[in-house]
Amino acid sequence: MAGRLADKVALVTGAAQGIGAGIARAMAAEGARVIAADRNVAGCEALADEIGVEALGLDVTSEDDWAAAARHIAASHGSLSILVNNAGVELVKPMTEHSLADWRWLMAVNVDGLFLGCRTMQSLLAASGAASVVNISSIAGLVGYPDQLAYNTSKGAVRHMTKSLAIEWASHALPIRCNSIHPGCIRTPMLEMAVEGWVREGSIPPDDPWAAVASLCPLNAVGSPDDIAMGAVYLASDEARFVTGIELVIDGGWVAR
């Protein structure tokens, strides 16, 4: 089915690669006018050229960048129907090795970025008449993992900010739904870096590390950005008009155990 997002304007952050690029592609294929945003300007321009969407330089931690993005959307599109807060960073090391600077950097991207995005775009979202915000959390926002205190905390915050905003917007009768997606292991540059680390420290074997990662998952598979993109398209579409405040887990059964 194509055209599920026809006539909708979608801003996707962290769209230069990985899950964000997958979501941008899938939303464009469903007819959305996609703005692929990233602090990696060359990366989002390359994607934009490839799939015929708009590219926008945006560091989600910058209030000024968000204000400029809102001015651009107001002038070029008038309103915003879909905001996907996907940009995120990860840090894997024991809590005692987290510096305060590490902690603040990670929270700035994963938590402040979402707050700034939602606050800056609220009026443009409301102006669309039927908006959807999709926040990319993680299974790490549902259960704890070792050596990921900052990341776990930030993704738990994304889960809860989602519910808080869903209820705030509904209580003010603003036409903005808000849901989170919780990916499991999805093969992207972020996970590739993590897997290299697991191989280096000997927690998975070097010969076929991806088979080892897959074997940890009940469906014996590693997900792809498309798996997450399909969930994001659903939540962004009018098919999900009665869906707000939920956590959509897409993880091959990882947290069902």
Ligand SMILES: NC(=O)c1ccc[n+]([C@@H]2O[C@H](COP(=O)([O-])OP(=O)(O)OC[C@H]3O[C@@H](n4cnc5c(N)ncnc54)[C@H](O)[C@@H]3O)[C@@H](O)[C@H]2O)c1
């Ligand atoms: N890959 C996984 O297995 C997995 C699992 C659960 C959750 N997630 C979440 O999914 C999201 C995307 O992850 P991914 O695996 O595609 O990561 P990735 O590192 O491959 O891509 C992340 C993108 O975000 C951009 N980005 C980082 N900081 C930014 C900033 N300050 N402003 C704007 N853009 C910024 C990067 O330039 C990059 O293009 C993240 O929020 C991540 O926490 C990923």
